[in-house]
Amino acid sequence: MAEIHHRVKNNLAIVSGLLELQSFETSDDRTKGILDETARRIKSIAGVHELLYNSDSFSDIPFKLYVQKLTKAINKVVNRKEVKIKVNIQENITLNINQAVPLGLLLNELLTNSFKYAFDQVNADPKVQIEFKCENENYWFCYCDNGPGFDKQNIENPKYLGYTLIKTTLNQLGAKPSFVTEGKFELHFKFKPTNSGAHSRL
Numbered sequence: 001m002a003e004i005h006h007r008v009k010n011n012l013a014i015v016s017g018l019l020e021l022q023s024f025e026t027s028d029d030r031t032k033g034i035l036d037e038t039a040r041r042i043k044s045i046a047g048v049h050e051l052l053y054n055s056d057s058f059s060d061i062p063f064k065l066y067v068q069k070l071t072k073a074i075n076k077v078v079n080r081k082e083v084k085i086k087v088n089i090q091e092n093i094t095l096n097i098n099q100a101v102p103l104g105l106l107l108n109e110l111l112t113n114s115f116k117y118a119f120d121q122v123n124a125d126p127k128v129q130i131e132f133k134c135e136n137e138n139y140w141f142c143y144c145d146n147g148p149g150f151d152k153q154n155i156e157n158p159k160y161l162g163y164t165l166i167k168t169t170l171n172q173l174g175a176k177p178s179f180v181t182e183g184k185f186e187l188h189f190k191f192k193p194t195n196s197g198a199h200s201r202l
Contacts, residue, residue, distance in 0.1 A: 012046035037112065037162070040077065044070060044108040048100045060094035063103075067130060070104065074111045083119065083126045090133040096194045102169040103141070109162050109169075110143050110187065118147025118185060134193070141175075142188040149181045 016039040023035040047069055048061060064087070071085050095103065111128065119126040131142040158164040170177050175189035 009046045009049040016042040044104045061100050063095045064089040086129045088131045098194045102172040106169040109166050114145040118145045138190045140190045144186040152181045
């Protein structure tokens with residue numbers, strides 16, 4: 001199982017690397033942006049397999065470590081200004097691969113949107129906060145930035161891939177989300193843990 005996760009991670013790294021090489025060869029900014037975003041999405045999946053490769057169970061990942069690695073990677077590539085990122089995740093909480101992949105993709109989209117769009121306007125103290133815990137046999141997740149907010153219809157009736165992925169991954173987790181989109185962006189939801197097992201149903 002360790003070898004399988006290692007090979008999957010390496011193959012995903014090759015795919016994302018090919019997309020990045022293709023991005024270097026195009027002069028069209030929109031096409032370059034699409035290729036770079038796709039490469040980051042693939043890397044978010046590869047990160048799950050990388051942690052599974054180094055775990056004892058091969059099916060559950062330490063989610064706090066995953067979030068720390070993901071936020072650092074996205075912040076390095078996407079962010080253009082200093083943003084305070086507060087990560088408050090329950091210690092020793094693990095997440096099954098069936099849920100780690102969609103939640104990782106969701107977090108990738110949320111962070112990318114915040115870094116690219118939420119802080120374009122003057123903001124003396126841009127912040128992102130991520131909370132994740134297990135409570136009453138449910139996982140509870142909250143994401144918040146202090147940007148200006150946006151039209152809630154972007155998620156309810158998505159026209160762009162990023163918003164479609166947010167809506168799709170929430171459905172995959174079986175989550176019923178609650179949004180605040182005026183004066184800030186806040187998303188919180190809860191979902192039930194899946195049984196252990198390495199076979200993804202995505």
